[in-house]
Amino acid sequence: MSKILIIEDESAIRRVLVKILAEENDGYNVVEAEDGLAGIEAIKKEDFDLVLCDIKMPKMDGVEVLEAAKKIKPEIPFIMISGHGDLDTAVNTMRLGAYDYISKPPDLNRLLTTVRNALDRKELAVENKVLKKKISKNxxxxxxxxxxxxxxxxxxxxxxxxxxxxxxxxxxxxxxxxxxxxxxxxxxxxxxxxxxxxxxxxxxxxxxxxxxxxxxxxxxxxxxxxxxxxxxxxxxxxxxxxxxxxxxxxxxxxxxxxxxxxxxxxxxxxxxxxxxxxxxxxxxxxxxxxxxxxxxxxxxxxxxxxxxxxALNDRRDDIPLLIEHFAKKIASEQGTGQKSFSEKAIELLKSYDWTGNVRELRNVVERLIILGGKEVSEEDVKLFASK
Structure with a gap:
């Protein structure tokens, strides 16, 4: 369930926002903060998928909250809540990193559509961040x-x-x-x-x-x-x-x-x-x-x-390098010591017909590491990787 923080000093507006979000599908987990300082403290202590933040508030206005929050947790999307006199400021907050803004009093359909889209964007951003970390290693x-x-x-x-x-x-x-x-x-x-x-x-x-x-x-x-x-x-x-x-x-x-x-x-x-x-x-x-x-x-x-x-059959000279690469990678993944392959084992593997290409070779290397001896031998290849 998505967790949303509402930073709004007007209790009536907060109640409306909580009611709308609570009734949406399965509902959202909503946390309230009555001013900007309380909102920043909540952001420091908890993880939120989205923040709805009023612009005009005592102690700390919405622009200051947005700028401070982006330094603490830059990935959190912000939707600003603006009165009629705050539209220029609301537009400016988007240049500072806000996802969007909604006007008071909040329109039901506009609010829910903006919230859904902001949450989708956050989810995609997280997926992409994880994906990019995996790419260079894999x-x-x-x-x-x-x-x-x-x-x-x-x-x-x-x-x-x-x-x-x-x-x-x-x-x-x-x-x-x-x-x-x-x-x-x-x-x-x-x-x-x-x-x-x-x-x-x-x-x-x-x-x-x-x-x-x-x-x-x-x-x-x-x-x-x-x-x-x-x-x-x-x-x-x-x-x-x-x-x-x-x-x-x-x-x-x-x-x-x-x-x-x-x-x-x-x-x-x-x-x-x-x-x-x-x-x-x-x-x-x-x-x-x-x-x-x-x-x-x-x-x-x-x-x-x-x-x-x-095809792997068209670049057999790369097979020894691929075997070494996969042996290191598999040992790292399984937390075991790396096994070496004898010259005769490698020559035999080079002679095979690799219809499944590099993917098949990787599977065979893993099988030989698991089932073969301390050094994978020609006999291991004949026994466990016969074609």
């Missing part, structure tokens, strides 16, 4: 083969631009790795990287997932919800397995690329977005176009730069 491009060097060179050239990139290759080759590297080396690296697996989302939900929805747009839409394009604003969105996206969703993505605008499902209001789009697929999109399953105009919008990730 994604590393390993290899010194000419095929991998060519991809690294391409990334160095493409990353500093806003050019769209279409990444192709078989399952398990590491297409998402390329996307992460493009983002990390781009000017957008400090902004969100949002990943969407188009194949994992049911076709009837893909548009809501990408573009969000408004309350009542469909049966389970109990509140307004921002989509992945909004979450990726100023950053990068990675549309993995885009070949599995429905034609209706493709049309909306095309519009987003053409006009830098999206609209939530059930709404005709346009929302501007500034997003770099990276896409990946294991399908031959030209064949999909011929079959009427993929839009040709979308293909040409996405495929400004094409990067093909090679």
């Amino acid at each position: 994604y590393e491009m390993v290899g010194e083969s000419k095929e991998i060097d060519a991809i690294k060179d391409m990334i160095e050239k493409v990353a500093p631009t806003d050019a769209r990139v279409l990444i192709t290759g078989s399952n398990g080759t590491g297409k998402e790795l390329v996307a992460h590297w493009v983002h990390q080396k781009s000017p957008r690296s400090s902004s969100p990287f949002v990943e969407v697996n188009c194949a994992a989302i049911p076709s009837e939900l893909i548009e809501s997932e990408l573009f969000g929805h408004v309350k009542g747009a469909f049966t389970s839409a109990v509140k307004d919800r921002a989509g992945k394009f909004e979450a990726a604003n100023k950053g990068t969105i990675f549309l993995d397995e885009i070949g599995d996206m429905s034609l209706s969703a493709q049309a909306k993505v095309l519009r987003a690329l053409q006009e830098n605008k999206i609209s939530r499902v059930g709404s005709d209001k346009d929302i501007k977005v500034d997003v770099r789009v990276l896409a990946a697929t294991n399908k031959d999109l030209k064949k999909e176009i011929e079959a009427g399953k993929f839009r040709e105009d979308l293909y040409h919008r996405l495929a400004v730069i094409l990067i093909k990730v090679p």
Whole structure:
């Protein structure tokens, strides 16, 4: 349940706000503060998902509260409460970091919509913060083969631009790795990287997932919800397995690329977005176009730069480096000592047909570390990793 702090010196207004928020769906956990000083003390002691703050108050006005709170917990969204004479100040607070403002007396629909949107934005911000911490640790491009060097060179050239990139290759080759590297080396690296697996989302939900929805747009839409394009604003969105996206969703993505605008499902209001789009697929999109399953105009919008990730069988010289990398990573994850692999074990693994590519190799290395001897031997490979 979201926790909301109301900082308002007029008790009648506080009661109205508490009543409205308490009756919304399952209700919010609401905490009250009767002036700015009390509000700051509450922010120091507790974590809030949202603050509603009056502008004109004794002891400490709303502008001072906003500035002080942003120094203590900068991630908390603020909605300012303004009287008719405070509108200019209310607008100015948005330049200082407030999410929005509402006027007195509060309009029910306007208040609830603003609160929902502010909470959605906070939730997305938290998700993106966690995601960015994971990216640098979990994604590393390993290899010194000419095929991998060519991809690294391409990334160095493409990353500093806003050019769209279409990444192709078989399952398990590491297409998402390329996307992460493009983002990390781009000017957008400090902004969100949002990943969407188009194949994992049911076709009837893909548009809501990408573009969000408004309350009542469909049966389970109990509140307004921002989509992945909004979450990726100023950053990068990675549309993995885009070949599995429905034609209706493709049309909306095309519009987003053409006009830098999206609209939530059930709404005709346009929302501007500034997003770099990276896409990946294991399908031959030209064949999909011929079959009427993929839009040709979308293909040409996405495929400004094409990067093909090679199969592991086409870069066998990288297998020893990958084995070493995975052995270190697995030992770290499991809190065990790192195991080495004998030369004969590595040579045998290099000779295998890796139909599952790098993903399959990683699984086999983990199996050998768990089941093999202190040094993984050729016999261990034959016994536990036979093809």
